[in-house]
Amino acid sequence: MAVRLLKVSSVATAVFASSGFYLYSKNVDFNDLSIIRFGRAAATTAVISYDYLTTLRDVQYGTEEYWAVKSKVHRRSAERLRDLCCANRGTFIKVGQHLGSLDYLLPEEYTSTLKVLHSRAPQSSMEEIRQVIREDLGQELSDLFIQFEEKPQGAASLAQVHKAVLPDGRTVAVKVQHPKVQRQSSKDIVVMEFLLQVVHWLFPDVAFMWLVEEAKKNMPLELDFLNEGRNAEKIADMLKQFMFLKIPKIHWDLSTKRILTMDFAEGGQVNDREYMRKHGINVNEISRNLGKIYSEMIFVNGFVHCDPHPGNVLVRKCPESNKTEIVLLDHGLYQDVEIRTNAALYSVQQISELLNRVPRQMLLLLKTNDLLRGIETILQTRASSSSFINMSRCCTRAIARHKRSKTKSRTRLLQISLCELWSLCQIDLYELMLWLRSSALARWVRYLLNCLPYTN
Secondary structure (H helix, E strand, O other), rough: HHHHHHHHHHHHHHHHHHHHHHHHHHHHHHHHHHHHHHHHHHHHHHHHHHHHHHHOOOOOOOOHHHHHHHHHHHHHHHHHHHHHHHHHHHHHHHHHHHOOOOOOOHHHHHHHHHHHHHOOOOOHHHHHHHHHHHHOOOOHHHHHEEOOHHHHHOOOOOEEEEEEEOOOOOOEEEEEEEOOHHHHHHEEEHHHHHHHHHHHHHOOOOOOOOHHHHHHHHHHOOOOOHHHHHHHHHHHHHHHOOOOOOOOOEEEHHHOOOEEEEEOOOEEEEEHHHHHOOOOOOOHHHHHHOOOOOHHHHHHHHHEEEOOOOOHEEEEOOOOOOOEEEEEEEOOOOOOOOOOHHHHHHHOOOHHHHHOOOOOHHHHHHHHHHHHHHEEEEOOHHOOOOHHHHHHHHHHHHHHHHHOOOOOOHHHHHHHHHHHHHHHHHHHHHHHHHHHHHOOOHHHHHHHHHHOOOOO
């Protein structure tokens, strides 16, 4: 028996060693191997599950000690999940970033820990970038661009952006997909689905299959840069009435499913108050116009930008007109949104149950609302209620348009239009009242009134 075991172990050692030598000689990145990625994910899931099962087992539910201990478990688990996403990269980072944005649904320990994934995105080498361009565009990088900055302007979970100059002198942004993401994404989603099923079996109250379903639906769209280009042109046409909004022009002759070339846009992030101060940009105007953009998308067009974080929204002064502009980037994922009258009926008793029941569009609305509120807080424009007012106007117009589509009566159409006009007037009056209350004139009047002698 011992001899047999010795033979088996010798053969196994030889196979393992030869396999390792072969992979090393082929310059294979072990992180690309599905078994390594699965093993890492499975080990992390096992450790997190064991931590929850054992740590909370002997603590009485509902006590201060229980909540304190649970918070520590949340924090440890979130850190392990963050490390897993950083190690497996690609789809894992994308999903982790999405979880980090769900402030209104997940524990703070998870969202605050996972938010750092926006700055932990992988970066492809220049040789990998050249290879993707060579494969997709059929030419060498040097034949297409007279200048190409090797250091990317930004790197994300699925791609990175380089600044380049065309032969005719125009400056462009070239978005290049990480070469391994396309191949790994479908396998990663299968791994996530399996492990989440195991977690649900261990903890029946935790049902996060919505996360996998969303990844299955959205990843193919986000990995198709031609789809992103079409979305950019569609939203530019939908919002063409806003002269302050700029969508970079797409260069279709230099774009493929893995490469997107567009006009390069300068500017500072929409939450950078210091940049706005230096460039003389009115923060209240930015807050007001941003509210107009997203309100129009959500309530009027029903075509909504799905990744509305500050890095995708730039502000700048137009060099020609000196007017303030907002530049909207990253159009990889949009959703059609239908505002449902029974949205308030959805249960909020348990987070995971809510996530499984609430339509994805409602989660998107909450995420977009968080963006606007967060930016208003940073820019210190909350008192103006500009986003609320703009949303109210768009809702009024959307409701009136819906009512018009349901009738052919001229009398009824006139009635709807008059009601719409009156509602919009009320909103205008409310906005005027808010402005008067905060204006210098109002402060001056209050000062005079306080100076008047008091008589019985």
